[in-house]
Amino acid sequence: MTAINHQEHFDHKIDNDITIEPRDWMPDDYRKTLIRQISQHAHSEVVGMLPEGNWITRAPSLRRKAVLLAKVQDEAGHGLYLYSAAETLGITRDQMYEQLHSGKAKYSSIFNYPTITWADMGAIGWLVDGAAIMNQVPLCRTSYGPYARAMVRVCKEESFHQRQGFEIMMQLCKGTAAQKKMAQDALNRWWWPALMMFGPTDDASPHTARSMRWRIKRFTNDELRQKMVDVTVEQAKVLGLTMPDPDLKWNEARGHYDFGAINWEEFNNVIKGNGPCNKERLNTRRKAWQEGQWVRDAALAYARKQASADGTPA
Numbered sequence: 001m002t003a004i005n006h007q008e009h010f011d012h013k014i015d016n017d018i019t020i021e022p023r024d025w026m027p028d029d030y031r032k033t034l035i036r037q038i039s040q041h042a043h044s045e046v047v048g049m050l051p052e053g054n055w056i057t058r059a060p061s062l063r064r065k066a067v068l069l070a071k072v073q074d075e076a077g078h079g080l081y082l083y084s085a086a087e088t089l090g091i092t093r094d095q096m097y098e099q100l101h102s103g104k105a106k107y108s109s110i111f112n113y114p115t116i117t118w119a120d121m122g123a124i125g126w127l128v129d130g131a132a133i134m135n136q137v138p139l140c141r142t143s144y145g146p147y148a149r150a151m152v153r154v155c156k157e158e159s160f161h162q163r164q165g166f167e168i169m170m171q172l173c174k175g176t177a178a179q180k181k182m183a184q185d186a187l188n189r190w191w192w193p194a195l196m197m198f199g200p201t202d203d204a205s206p207h208t209a210r211s212m213r214w215r216i217k218r219f220t221n222d223e224l225r226q227k228m229v230d231v232t233v234e235q236a237k238v239l240g241l242t243m244p245d246p247d248l249k250w251n252e253a254r255g256h257y258d259f260g261a262i263n264w265e266e267f268n269n270v271i272k273g274n275g276p277c278n279k280e281r282l283n284t285r286r287k288a289w290q291e292g293q294w295v296r297d298a299a300l301a302y303a304r305k306q307a308s309a310d311g312t313p314a
């Protein structure tokens with residue numbers, strides 16, 4: 001097939017919602033965009049374990065500890081599915097780790113904020129996993145097959161994460177005045193960074209149109225952000241909490257909530273590496289990689305031994 005036929009064949013598949021699979025021809029930019037997006041997503045899952053990992057030893061009960069542990073382990077699993085999906089595009093896991101550890105790769109800016117109180121476990125599940133669901137449910141229909149299939153399972157688990165977070169918030173809001181205050185404080189601190197998770201506004205997001213055309217993206221950043229606001233405001237009412245946004249107002253004509261301006265300077269600053277925990281997060285990941293060297297060495301040595309016992313060349 002000529003290059004033009006390849007392109008036509010690819011376009012036909014995209015237009016008809018037929019998934020693109022690893023061995024299919026694809027434009028270079030499609031491949032590059034997906035490698036970047038999927039590896040960033042994988043890094044976010046793995047770095048995302050750290051803020052909550054901070055509270056596993058201090059969970060208020062055995063039940064809470066078991067739930068939080070399961071949730072954090074799920075995120076490790078999400079990282080693995082996603083690294084595997086990215087590998088099908090021709091990048092190796094070592095290359096992706098190298099990009100993360102050298103600071104070259106990005107991950108979701110939200111994980112550079114500290115977890116100060118137990119209520120942060122509630123707010124993260126409710127808002128951060130809640131925003132992740134908004135982003136990821138449409139990705140179950142994304143055009144690249146391995147990514148779409150990984151997302152189906154990820155989304156089921158994210159829905160458990162969101163519920164466990166909301167349940168923590170519910171419990172705190174039904175508790176003492178001090179507990180309710182703790183929940184409100186967590187909402188105040190996590191709300192705006194959670195809205196930033198959807199990325200820059202549509203007019204400041206140059207690749208959106210192309211990603212929509214390739215059906216990598218199904219909704220724009222602003223569409224998803226609006227959905228998040230509309231859903232979460234109602235949930236905050238159930239909790240009896242106040243949204244930290246004086247400009248928040250139902251807009252009858254639009255059929256949506258209007259909300260205040262996002263501090264994009266803060267967002268850009270955190271992306272650049274100057275958030276409250278950027279250095280700590282990266283150092284923790286680097287240390288984990290170094291300390292895991294003996295495990296990798298042992299696994300390789302074992303694999304070699306097995307292979308030579310079979311008589312197959314290592």
Ligand SMILES: [Fe+2]
Nearest residue numbers: 045074075078
């Ligand atoms: Fe996840």
Ligand SMILES: [Fe+2]
Nearest residue numbers: 075129158161
């Ligand atoms: Fe999650």
